[in-house]
Amino acid sequence: MSITTFQTRIGAPDIECRYPVIIGEDRVLGLAYRWHRDWLVITSEGELNLRRPAVTPGSKRASGIDMAAAYLAEEYAAGRITATGLEQLRSEAPKPVTGPVPLLHPRMPVTDRNVRGAVAAFAGLAEHHWRAVLHGFPGSDNPWYLLCELCGWSGVRYWSHHRGRNNQPPSPYRHDGGCIGKDKVRALIPAYSK
Ligand SMILES: [Zn+2]
Known part of the structure; x- marks a missing residue:
């Protein structure tokens, strides 16, 4: 059993379907989101692809969001990432545009x-x-x-x-x-x- 366990909760997603992983009232450890089959997190240290949750024999694959939340809690407990306020994150959230958008999402390679x-x-x-x-x-x-x-x-x-x-x-x-x-x-x- 780990000494420090942070109870995390998942907040409402932004319009790109990125979920804030929150501890306490409003401290956000990072954003977690799915891209194709992988789960990625964005933290104070940048973006990381966690891939897919492992399948343990005899049980179903864990959910990606749970995997991401556990990862963030661990990183935070180890002092490797810092938290942000939920309010600040919301104010920086992506907003819809009125003009035309590019043909491809920035994560989509031009092929x-x-x-x-x-x-x-x-x-x-x-x-x-x-x-x-x-x-x-x-x-x-x-x-x-x-x-x-x-x-x-x-x-x-x-x-x-x-x-x-x-x-x-x-x-x-x-x-x-x-x-x-x-x-x-x-x-x-x-x-x-x-
Ligand atoms: Zn309609």
Whole structure:
């Protein structure tokens, strides 16, 4: 048993789906987030990829966020990282932009495949009246902060849910929190009447 154990809790994610790992009232040890299958942390010492949680024989894989929180608590207990205030972190959190965003998310390497994927994704967004308002295409399974141009709602989406399957358009149920209704969505977007 370790001598010093810090009880951590996970705070609300920012619009890039990065979770603050908090001790006490409001001391943030770092941000934890998933990128593809890996979990990464951002601390006072920079960014580190923790990869995936180990699988222990006879039990399921631990959750990535728990792995990240345990790692941060350990680093903090050892004095290797320092904490930040939650308020300060919130004030520095990424904010949506009004202008155009780059084609690719900064973490996405510029390869032919990624560029093709991004071009297809942006065409799909335009067709379905969505707009990227934070950053470029992050890949199909990473969070993408989008604005619904039909009602003004914005939030985190995943392109894998938006691109449709088997040549079928995505569900006309666009997002939680109400939109303009499935019938109006179907009427507005030509893909639903093909
Ligand atoms: Zn909407």
